Amino acid sequence: MQEVRLIEIKEEVLADNGRMAGELRERLTGEGCLLLNIMASPGAGKTSLILRTLEGLKHDFRLGVLEADIDSMVDSEKIAALEVPVVQLRTGGFCHLDAAMVARGLDYLNTKQLDLIIIENVGNLVCPAEFDTGAHRKVMILSVPEGDDKPLKYPLMFTVSDVLVLNKTDYLQAAGFDLEALRRRVLRLNPDIRIFEVSCRTGEGIKEWIGWVAGQLAGTV
């Protein structure tokens, strides 16, 4: 019988991506540009949180956006209307961004002239969690209507994220959402995660989130 050669293709692909992500991150650190990767399910409020963040920071910092979530250009036009440079990556159904795709998008932003670039990743709680994009910080959004059980179903996303933004807190009561159960489940996976409770609609909690981002910009990238 022939010997079967086994190749761990996934590990190799992730290792290649990890190398490229590390190089990209190092380059941006040298340029003084912070890269935030925002991940969430479709409809959780990625674009809304980005718009709130741009409004809160655009007078004090030089900002840019890499938009990958959508096939239309409506969201990027909303961002461009704030006079923030935005690149739209049309992914045509790809399930995640990798470091090579992000690097390609950044070619069209003047990273040396920017303090902060926000990536709006593809709307998906699974695949984006596996791919390092080169970002300095990973931020996930969970929206209240998705339910407090999501850490049980998508543990990797909650494990790899530096920050959880719980959005749509104005739905907390209507949705019968158990905030304490959510916190317990999230912290069991990731004791170091920062949790912000916000409503992009009412503006509740946005100041604390903006404060965190500004703190990251002030600190060493």
Added chain:
Amino acid sequence: MQEVRLIEIKEEVLADNGRMAGELRERLTGEGCLLLNIMASPGAGKTSLILRTLEGLKHDFRLGVLEADIDSMVDSEKIAALEVPVVQLRTGGFCHLDAAMVARGLDYLNTKQLDLIIIENVGNLVCPAEFDTGAHRKVMILSVPEGDDKPLKYPLMFTVSDVLVLNKTDYLQAAGFDLEALRRRVLRLNPDIRIFEVSCRTGEGIKEWIGWVAGQLAGTV
């Protein structure tokens, strides 16, 4: 308002992959090694068709297999038991193979010494249709229990394939499968496709399929 930069990331990724696939195909042609890419849903009979093909050709040709469908190694051990060299690519949930992954697997097969290498692609009727693996011929399997409506639901796979192997024909009657409707739907998408009707279980129709593969090996790759 800022101008929004639009980057067609999917087209760029596919173009890069296409270049790599073209180079791989050219290299294999020069070495006189034919590469077949077998695609199908999970359970359609990819491994069974490959085993039948190896049995039919292994005395006259030098064969190899690149196995990507499964997470366990059971299938590749069945192939290795036929004394055919096999490389197992453990994809760990990736939805398709691309040319870079195939090239990596081929590094472990002595392509110059082989006449035919069969790729068992990941079990999926969607994503594998989009990625050129570098194979000379694309073969898809549809199994009768999947239904005669599949060309309507997965048109790209039927459009890009050179050959359709309809497997499990021993279920035709039980499944109420409309063979004429299937042919009509497939040929409307792809008038040049070759269709073989086989049952890997009973062996019906296998000779015609094997004859086609042998013909490809005899002809110019």
